[in-house]
Amino acid sequence: MGLQKQLLQLFMLLVSSFSCYSSLNQDPLSNYLDKTSAYDNSAYPTYFGTINDEDQDGDFEPNFNYEPDESSNFESFSEVGSPSSSIKVVNVNDFGAKGDGTDATEAFEKAWEEACSSTDGAVLLVPQSKKYLLRKITFSGPCKSELTMKVYGIIEASANRADYKKDTRHWILFQNIQNFKIEGGGTFDGKGDIWWKNSCKIDKSRALTFYNCKNLSVKNLRIRDAQQIHISIEQCFNVQALNLLITAPERSPNTDGIHVAGTRKIQIISCVIKTGDDCISIVSGSQNVQAMDITCGPGHGISIGSLGAGKSEAHVSDIFVDTAKLSGTTNGVRIKSWQGGSGNANKITFQNVYMHNVTNPIIIDQNYCDQTDPCNEQESAVQVKDVVYKNIRGTSASDVAVKFDCSKGYPCRGVVLQNINLVREGGNQAKALCKSVKLTKIGGVTPNCP
DSSP states (O other), X not given: OHHHHHHXXXXXXXXXXXXXXXXXXXXXXXXXXXXXXXXXXXXXXXXSSOSOOOOTTSOOOOOOOOOOOTTOSSOOOOOSSOTTSOOEEEEGGXXXXXXXXXEOHHHHHHHHHHHHTOSSOEEEEEXXXXXXXXXXXXXXXXXXXXXXXXXXXXXXXXXXXXXXXXXXXXXXXXXXXXXXXXXXXXXXXXXXXXXXXXXXXXXXXXXXXXXXXXXXXXXXXXXXXXXXXXXXXXSOEEEEEEEEEEEOOXXXXXXXXXXXXXXXXXXXXXXXXXXXXXXXXXXXXXXXXXXXXXXXXXXXXXXXXXXXXXXXXXXXXXXEXXXXXXXXXXXXXXXXXXXXXXXXXXXXXXXXXXXXEESSSXXXXXXXXXXXXXXXXXXXXXXXXXEEEEEEEEXXXXXXXXXXXXXXXXXXXXXXEEEXXXXXXXSOOOEEEEESEEEEEEEEEESOOO
């Protein structure tokens, strides 16, 4: 009977997956991309409008399916749970989870242990039309084989802050795992309102954290109302974050959408992010980061940094943002660093970006100071160089659409503005403020640095 039950679960999983993905419509954006761009759309196909731009209470069904081309620089790993493989299906309900909104933490822990110990590959199943409450929980590897977590239902955070006394920084932590996928079209609800009332920027709390993972895929999910950061990807290698809908109220503090720290080789593709802080934030130790087909707003835009806080050394390189729409954000594409730091932020490209009513569309701020007391002027700074802004257009909510506030001692070098057309919302002319920056201009550039 146990074998029959497992085979029945596998059959239902495959039927559900087929019905979920059989109607996917791909809409390549190849005509939009500039043919002279360094972007290779045969290696990295992008798709526009792949998630319905609805409010967070509407139904979300994934309608995007991305698989990396063989020519991609990113390493791929084999499909987990294909019909031909001898996989094990582990249903959280079989371990005591009721799916009625009551605490299911222990059931999830037991189910993970069972799935992670499988030597033939496993699928950890969170059924549809069910709601599961989780306290602070850690899913640890290494696992004995490839593992997929299929989330079809709703996973909801405990609203009792006492459940996080031992670790206030994490709700759900995945750590030390290789060849792991989490997907399914389900929802993670952080119940962040109780955290926002007591918000603190030190040691920001995270809803989903992936730490020290290799060959990681996070796709076709909704994450809403995080305690603070929605998804934090830390010290990982070879990551794909695809078709994610991330939402929180505009006034929710510190609710970054996707935070990338110390991670190499990561693609963020076809995501809609509406939060109270950075849609995407990329900080020190991150290299070869690609963000493509991003819809952002409200929020604070797409940010590299902050870097160099507390006189620290920071290194970020090979950042590529292509095809983004930002609407009503406080910043557009931003690089920010503190005085007194050291290191480099280089080989950065922002291209094919549309801005609507964005307060600071293009900004490099090497004098970033996010504290109550004024920051004293210091000699050292993180060196910002080799930054390309290409095919950026739209409207600015402020008079200044382009601002380069660079360090006197370490001026911004190798900055290229190509085909820029930004005007004041309403059609009036916007301004550019440029300090300590070495610029190259190609094509039409509006506004222009004096």
